[in-house]
Amino acid sequence: MEFIDLKAQQAHIRANIEQKIGTVLDHGRYIMGPEIAELEERLAEFVGTRHALACSSGTDALMIALMALEIGPGDAVLTTPFTFIATAEVINRLGAVPVFVDIDPLSFNISPRDLPRCLAALTRKDPKVHPLPNAAFEKSIEPKAIIAVDLFGLPAAYDEINAIAGDHRLKVIEDAAQSLGGQYKGRQAGSLADIGCTSFFPSKPLGCYGDGGMCFTDSDIYHQTMNSLREHGKASHRYDHHLIGLNGRMDTIQAAILLAKFEIFPEEIAARQQVAQTYSDLLLAEDSIQSPQIGDVSMSVWAQYSVLAENEAKRRIMLDKLDSAGIPKAVYYPKPLHLQTAFTALGYQEGDFPVSENTAKRIFSLPMHPYLSPQQQQLIVAQIT
């Protein structure tokens, strides 16, 4: 059994993938070939934004988005500590300061209730109102943006987040690395903030066979800026550059692979709903495991099916049982970002974000992909119940 079965998927589309790679080998435009624009057009239409910009990874998508918003030294960017490191890494990389806000215990996404408290604490430099990073006291840092993450494929609470951002003149970036194909109030993930960023890392809901990412926006200005940043800050004239950018392009071959995979993506999204429903049905009567609570305004794309054990010791027992049965599993994430070594300079302490810390001790993820059979799911659930 596979945690994410990319071989089963490939069996369905191998011929199409080979044909599309063959086309790239024939035309030879490995950098910015015609498949890039085609993919951008398809995905902008799917997500429902005016623009989509293919780039080299989800991390670079976030970086390019922050650069387009002109985030840099002196700026604070509010985000969740319960995410993959890339979300906060890019903030630091640009010289800005990540300011963490705890998660909601049911959605695992940034808590809109805590955001105003965090902003008030920053203004007053008062850590009694909300935990703050060291930088908030050393110099003046000004909140400029929020990066909300759609964890495990479930969009964050964007109506609340965007409203708070509007009140404080902050920009919002949607880290949709895990949520492409998910929905919030009938709108597609990736379209829910000023700029949406996704990842095509192989194991994401829509993955390529290497690294890749994409930025989505309705803003012509952001699109134009990001388009320039993606290619070293190019201006309209090839060897004149008006911005300091990066090499953030997607390979044409990866775009070709994504075009083939995108053809079956709607079916895969539907199959993911089915698989998640089967898990939830099988776990319904279990008191010892809390299955995901996604609410009724969103549709998760189920990048992960993550459950909560009652405590760390009980999780250990369940993980061991899955191991003995040869069933793959994962823990996303065992350590919240504010407790990771790379972020020690921020000066956060254990206890600052109790929901994230508690979740990190109890959460684990079961195998999840569109090709999982109900029989396999019964076998998996039987090990932990």
Ligand SMILES: *Cc1c(COP(=O)(O)O)cnc(C)c1O
């Ligand atoms: C995967 C992921 C990223 C980074 O994407 P890459 O394509 O691996 O660079 C960023 N944020 C979240 C939440 C992710 O899951």
